Amino acid sequence: MFAEFLQFLFSGITVGAIYALVGLGFAIIYNASHVINFAQGEFVMLGGMNTVFFISVGMPMPVAMLLAVVVTIFIGLALEKFAIEPARDASIVTLIIITIGASIFLRGAAQVIWGRNFHSLKPISGNDPVMIGGAAVLPQSLWVLGCTIVIVIALMFFFNRTLVGKAIVASAHNPLAARLVGINPRFIMLLSFGLSAMLGGIAGILIAPISLAYPGVGIMLGLKGFCAAILGGLGNPMGAIIAGLIVGISEAVTAGYISSAYKDAVAFIIILGVLFFKPSGLFGVRGTERV
Amino acid sequence: MNFKTPRTGGMLTLAALITIMPLFLPNSFYYDIVILIGINAIVCVGLNLLIGYTGQISLGHAGFFGIGAYFSGILGIEYAWPAFAAMLAGAVFVGVISFLVARPIMKLKGHYLAMGTLGMGIIISIILTQEGDLTGGPDGMPVNPFTVFGFSVYGEKTWYWIVGAVLLITVWLSLNLVDSPVGRALRSVHGSEVAAETLGVDVPHYKVLIFVASAVIASLAGSIYAHYAGFITPEEAGFIHSIELVTMVVLGGMASTFGAVVGAAILTILPQLLTVFHDYEMLAFGAILIGTMIFMRRGLVPTLASLFQRKLS
Amino acid sequence: MSLLKVQSLNLSFGGVNAIDALSLTIEPGPIHSIIGPNGAGKTTLFNLITGVYVPSDGQILFEDKEIAGKKPWTLAAMGLARTFQNLQIFFNMTAIDNIMVGMHLNSDTRFLPSLLRLKSIIRGDNENREKSAELLKFVGLGDYIGADTDSMPYGALKRLEIARSLATQPKILLLDEPAAGLNPAETGELDGLIQKIAASGVTVVLVEHDMKLVMGVSDHIIVLESGKLLCEGSADEIRHNPDVIAAYLGESGRNL
Ligand SMILES: Nc1ncnc2c1ncn2[C@@H]1O[C@H](COP(=O)(O)OP(=O)(O)O)[C@@H](O)[C@H]1O
Numbered sequence A: 001m002f003a004e005f006l007q008f009l010f011s012g013i014t015v016g017a018i019y020a021l022v023g024l025g026f027a028i029i030y031n032a033s034h035v036i037n038f039a040q041g042e043f044v045m046l047g048g049m050n051t052v053f054f055i056s057v058g059m060p061m062p063v064a065m066l067l068a069v070v071v072t073i074f075i076g077l078a079l080e081k082f083a084i085e086p087a088r089d090a091s092i093v094t095l096i097i098i099t100i101g102a103s104i105f106l107r108g109a110a111q112v113i114w115g116r117n118f119h120s121l122k123p124i125s126g127n128d129p130v131m132i133g134g135a136a137v138l139p140q141s142l143w144v145l146g147c148t149i150v151i152v153i154a155l156m157f158f159f160n161r162t163l164v165g166k167a168i169v170a171s172a173h174n175p176l177a178a179r180l181v182g183i184n185p186r187f188i189m190l191l192s193f194g195l196s197a198m199l200g201g202i203a204g205i206l207i208a209p210i211s212l213a214y215p216g217v218g219i220m221l222g223l224k225g226f227c228a229a230i231l232g233g234l235g236n237p238m239g240a241i242i243a244g245l246i247v248g249i250s251e252a253v254t255a256g257y258i259s260s261a262y263k264d265a266v267a268f269i270i271i272l273g274v275l276f277f278k279p280s281g282l283f284g285v286r287g288t289e290r291v
Numbered sequence B: 001m002n003f004k005t006p007r008t009g010g011m012l013t014l015a016a017l018i019t020i021m022p023l024f025l026p027n028s029f030y031y032d033i034v035i036l037i038g039i040n041a042i043v044c045v046g047l048n049l050l051i052g053y054t055g056q057i058s059l060g061h062a063g064f065f066g067i068g069a070y071f072s073g074i075l076g077i078e079y080a081w082p083a084f085a086a087m088l089a090g091a092v093f094v095g096v097i098s099f100l101v102a103r104p105i106m107k108l109k110g111h112y113l114a115m116g117t118l119g120m121g122i123i124i125s126i127i128l129t130q131e132g133d134l135t136g137g138p139d140g141m142p143v144n145p146f147t148v149f150g151f152s153v154y155g156e157k158t159w160y161w162i163v164g165a166v167l168l169i170t171v172w173l174s175l176n177l178v179d180s181p182v183g184r185a186l187r188s189v190h191g192s193e194v195a196a197e198t199l200g201v202d203v204p205h206y207k208v209l210i211f212v213a214s215a216v217i218a219s220l221a222g223s224i225y226a227h228y229a230g231f232i233t234p235e236e237a238g239f240i241h242s243i244e245l246v247t248m249v250v251l252g253g254m255a256s257t258f259g260a261v262v263g264a265a266i267l268t269i270l271p272q273l274l275t276v277f278h279d280y281e282m283l284a285f286g287a288i289l290i291g292t293m294i295f296m297r298r299g300l301v302p303t304l305a306s307l308f309q310r311k312l313s
Numbered sequence C: 001m002s003l004l005k006v007q008s009l010n011l012s013f014g015g016v017n018a019i020d021a022l023s024l025t026i027e028p029g030p031i032h033s034i035i036g037p038n039g040a041g042k043t044t045l046f047n048l049i050t051g052v053y054v055p056s057d058g059q060i061l062f063e064d065k066e067i068a069g070k071k072p073w074t075l076a077a078m079g080l081a082r083t084f085q086n087l088q089i090f091f092n093m094t095a096i097d098n099i100m101v102g103m104h105l106n107s108d109t110r111f112l113p114s115l116l117r118l119k120s121i122i123r124g125d126n127e128n129r130e131k132s133a134e135l136l137k138f139v140g141l142g143d144y145i146g147a148d149t150d151s152m153p154y155g156a157l158k159r160l161e162i163a164r165s166l167a168t169q170p171k172i173l174l175l176d177e178p179a180a181g182l183n184p185a186e187t188g189e190l191d192g193l194i195q196k197i198a199a200s201g202v203t204v205v206l207v208e209h210d211m212k213l214v215m216g217v218s219d220h221i222i223v224l225e226s227g228k229l230l231c232e233g234s235a236d237e238i239r240h241n242p243d244v245i246a247a248y249l250g251e252s253g254r255n256l
């Protein structure tokens, strides 16, 4: 009984951690630019696909992973430079369409370069499950968890302790004041896209052994990451992480106990339920709009 | 009547286009594309009332399109309902559902609204996919031919005139609505909600009204599509289709009824043209989308219209 | 009967009392002004009166009826109108369409007739269009009737907002810093416009920092500070009130 629950919990936390990383990517870009980047899921796809590619041309796994992240970061930067920056002052809907255009473009590019096939990636430390409290846990799950924790701690350090990190936080808080003290908003935006692409790329590498890598893998992951970002209160990174885990665990538990058919609907049912009662998300601050 | 106003002039142009178009359609393949343009345009004219005029985004309207399509499919095949009755039942059902979700959903703003409508659409498409006993699951289901008074509607040519007429009527209704006190109230919600409400506009009422109206139009178009195509899949209700619809509205030009028609035409034709690029199809589609939105932010029709006006003056 | 009465009104934002046990009365007829330093709560008071914000506590009586917490569109129908400190023009519409939104409550807003564009809709629209043009002329914007709002100068937009609120046929008109951003000549014209509006029978409540304008047009001045009533009286009484001078020292005290 309990072992079964633990089993669901572990698989939930594993995907939840991925949603959290994707949600975090949404939050970081939103904070820097008030843009919702619908191509966030494609960063995840790129992380996995690039790793598969670099391994297939004979590179050792760690090098392939590193290169994959670097390539994904460059794509993130290019996205900001060539698609977002020229449309800075456009309306929300226009920017949404642009990032959706970017996601279609990236999926299309992946199809051209790597074809439509599904690729598998070897797990980092094999496939032999580890037994924890009676539940069989794949070593890859532990990698996902461990890496997510390390990333979150590193990001906290970055945002709270480093000058550049603090500059990002400051300009999210008060763009005008930040500009006055000499923080370049363009640089911050570029940085935030690079950072989010990095998070997406890493998430993609971590999840590929479980989800496989293929051009369309990012669509659902991206949407559920968006769920996490909104559920956590848009622009609240910690909220996004917690919400990502909530979504992942609810999905796994639903699939296990209720119906695996409606697994993919869980995230969206939760988000609608929450938004109907709390229009600014679980951890969003509800202010009175100034007029 | 003043033929130079965008209203009458535009209506006449559209009517003329629809009338002479068959002269230039060599075979059923072309008819098929034009009919699909018409069906998409009907949905987009409705969606434009919500997005373009009222300023409220929906990333889930394909869900309503799908419900309409499946009502026609299921009630017709499983319960032998007459086509009109099934279509009406779908529209009423969508009216009720959209009314129930409209209040809470339309309270959301900006990206939260995007999320809410997106979630709603995805839930609908998942239900249609998973309730396989009724809907045939991911593989889809066949739909009866459209039958009125014992006559079945067959063939592209007949459908062409039906869709053309429905499109003309939809455009006419939309133009009427926009140019009325209700239409101005809708636009005022887009312009400034706080100003609108202090001037006496019951903002939530109008948001709900137009959300429901656009959903019902989508449902009716879905029913028409189902009978025309003869076969439907849950993809009709899916996220990608919702995105296509929004993109048509935005690309053609927000707050422009004819823009919605033009957007639907371009984005229906474009993938057909791009098939010559084979594998590069998606890549090119994405690039064109980005490019147009960067360089013609207000969409094709408004951008071109103001260019044209500047030339004239 | 007083026109508007506020009793022990409270509203706080995250612990800050923007309006603090405020009571005041506006009699029908003359021109009233509300002054006070930035952050005193003037705009917040307007937002409360027009239903944009809901008070945490207290009463607002309009013609002796409790209106606190009522929706803005209900209040508009009762005869309350306002302009905004930060322009809230419908930039997606022409000047005259902006005014026609102001006539919403006196328009035929039935859905089906609008869809079919019945004769009654056309007739109503034509009448309202004429009245709107009149209103534009009334505020001195006769040249801008068909103009796109995004090509109009700032001063004209300020007037457009006033005309739009008049279109609701209000009993009371709340003006939030109508002179802010205007040059002296434009402010002079505004002075005349406000008097014209008051003369037409609308009670005007003016929030303004331009002391020359305030002292010139007001029959009754209310001074707010930190959400509380500091004092009230005629222009002369306010000019010589030591509390007011103290509150304004360093800000616009010199202009008093
Ligand atoms: N929507 C809001 N959220 C939080 N604080 C607000 C809001 N509106 C006003 N305030 C605060 O209430 C106080 C009064 O503001 P306001 O009414 O705008 O002053 P005034 O119009 O007299 O300059 C200020 O401290 C302001 O920061």
Ligand SMILES: [Mg+2]
Binding pocket: C042, C043, C044, C085
């Ligand atoms: Mg103010």
